[in-house]
Amino acid sequence: MKEERQLRQVQVTRYVTPLREGGSLPAIVEADDDFLYVLKFRGAGQGVKALIAELIGGEIARYLGLRVPEMVFAELDEAFGRTEPDEEIQDLLRASEGRNLGVHYLSGAITFDPVVYPIDPLLASKIVWLDCFLTNVDRTARNTNMLMWHKELWLIDHGAALYFHHSWQNWEEQSRRPFAQVKDHVLLPYATELDIVNEEFRSKLTHAHIRAVVALIPDEWLLKDPTFESAAAYRDIYISFLENRLAESEILVKQAQYARKTLI
Structure with missing residues (x-):
């Protein structure tokens, strides 16, 4: 559908x-x-x-x-x-x-600090899973890119994710790699429910939804890059990259769990 x-x-x-x-x-x-x-x-x-x-x-x-x-x-x-x-x-x-x-703009929001604001392990695991999936390198203790607003945690600034598209080289190989930078993730010490989250998100995130999100990208944004001739070609790569990572999500989770053990 x-x-x-x-x-x-x-x-x-x-x-x-x-x-x-x-x-x-x-x-x-x-x-x-x-x-x-x-x-x-x-x-x-x-x-x-x-x-x-x-x-x-x-x-x-x-x-x-x-x-x-x-x-x-x-x-x-x-x-x-x-x-x-x-x-x-x-x-x-x-x-x-x-x-x-x-x-x-979330007026009055303040930067999230896990030392100040205790976080539920399930929520922490969901955010770590998401950033492994998106290859988001910018959710560290130095810059959490999370806000507290009306006593709830909000995610901001995903612009550093999907870094494969800055060169397009070996994009398919990159799509199947573990996310080594998870070791620096600010929420990794609290992410104890990664297996549960992986099962939930793998069943929820469908091909149809991935295609629908990628379809939102304006053609003129895609065609600013001269690597490929059509917007459709770029969209196909984004879709394939995300679907490959979803198919390899168990590997991503194992990498995160291994990195977490080294912190404990």
């Missing part, structure tokens, strides 16, 4: 403030729906591939029942680049005209 998903589209109406702690200089903006968003720019140094990883990672996490702020396609008009006085930001805005990715 074919599954269809879609993201809302908004128009950016006001640039509020840059978030300079982010390497790609994201910003808080207001849109025509009167909500605030963290805007991830297509013209940033990491380019549209960070947006693609953010989109795929966030939407898969949401489907698996984890809390992720709503994502929207955010259109940026050329007028913003003409009126911004800061030259660095002006260049970024001009390079990002068109469709970008907006993430709902």
Whole structure:
């Protein structure tokens, strides 16, 4: 059965403030729906591939029942680049005209710290499984990329996931490799239920859903890369990469369990 998903589209109406702690200089903006968003720019140094990883990672996490702020396609008009006085930001805005990715801004949220906020082992295991699946290297003690908002844990910033697409070399081999970087995952010490999670997520994450998430990627983001001739070719590789990792999930879990034993 074919599954269809879609993201809302908004128009950016006001640039509020840059978030300079982010390497790609994201910003808080207001849109025509009167909500605030963290805007991830297509013209940033990491380019549209960070947006693609953010989109795929966030939407898969949401489907698996984890809390992720709503994502929207955010259109940026050329007028913003003409009126911004800061030259660095002006260049970024001009390079990002068109469709970008907006993430709902969780006002008042604070950075998650597992020392301060005890985490349920099942939830920790779900997040570790997800990051092994997505090859997300950016959920460490130095930068957890998790927030506490209204006493609930939310996942943010998946732009460092799916790093295979920065070169495309040996992508099929990479899709079947264990995720060695799991040893640095901030939640690994608490992830005692990986076998249970693996059984649940393998049955839940279907081919139809993977295809539906990958179908969300705008063609113009995919075609910024000259490696392949069509957007369909890129989508096929993303789908195959994710399906291969799902098929090899037991290997991913064993690697995580081994890494966890070395910490205890």
